[in-house]
Each structure stands twice: as structure tokens, then as C-alpha cells.
Amino acid sequence: MWDKVSEAQDKLTARLGAQVRAERSATSLQLTLENERVDRTVEKYMRELSALIDGADGNVIGYAFAINGKVNSADIYATGDLFRKLWLKLLKASAVEALAEFEEGKSFAPVTGEQVKVYLEDATRDKAVERQVTPRTRVVTQETDKTILQDTCDQERSGMWVHRSCLVK
DSSP, X not given: OHHHHHHHHHHHHHHHTSOOSBTTBTTOHHHHHTOHHHHHHHHHHHHHHGGGGTTOOTTOOEEEEEETTEEEEEEEESXXXXXXXXXXXXXXXXXXXXXXXXXXXXXXXXXXXXXXXXXXXXTTSSOOEEEEOSSSEEEEEEEOSSEEEEEEEEGGGTTEEXXXXXXXX
16 A cells, blocks of 8 residues: 555656655655645646536436546445545545646547447446444455555445445456
């Protein structure tokens, strides 16, 4: 885990042209995310994208995002209300990742809805592995060589999923 934190810090430092590690705790990802340069740059993403769901009907339940022309991940929730409560936090995490991974000087074609659909369907092909996390919560994971799909299910609601997350490996 610490290697991944260090890798993210190195990428952010390179992208922003300044050290983003905190002096008081160089291994703290949280303090890196609170760095003024990181925060200011991520805020630009937030201003531009946060309103995407404003004015949309209550049927918006998730999003997918791409970095450098490739789908990176998708999060879908059981209700629009739940998604809206988490939207800004999800967007901020996505913006930080996009900032760290952005390939400057290259151009990429926009990802299409069809590409997102193929990405989401890819994760459903393998056998599901189920794990009971608490008496109420069950997690179902399906993997392919490219993606991981994870459903968090509520046993008190007939085992329906509350959150579906799909990640690129």
C-alpha cells in the first residue's frame, strides 16, 4: 500500500512541478491531497464538472470516468439520492487520479457510451465470488483479465445491490 501512495505522490509532484509530500508526514496521502497545489488544481476539475448532474432528473444513479481516452472506472448506486450524496467526493477522487495520470501533450478521442457499456459488461462474465462482510452486507466480486466488478448488497433488502463499482486492473 505504501508503494502505491509513494507512486501517486511522485506522479502528482511530476505533474505539478513541485513537491506535494507534507514535511510533517511524507507518507501521508491525506496530507498530500490537502497540499495547496493539488487542491487548487483539483478544484478546477471540480468547478468544471460538479454541475454535470445539476438539473438532471432523479434517475441519475452513477457515473463512469476516463483518463487519457480509456475508461478507468464506474460507480453505480441503487438510488439517485444516494449517488447525489456521494457525487462530489467521487468526483474529487476521480479528479485527483486524472491529475496524477494525465499524459500531457497527447490528445485522446472522447470515450463513447458504447465503450462504457462494453467495459461494464466485460466485468460480468466471470464466476461470482461472494463474501459475507456483516450479517447485513454481502460483497459479490467478479473479475476478468481487464476489470473487477464489485457489488455491495443489502441482505435486509432481499440481497439487492446498493453500490456497484467497476474498476480497470
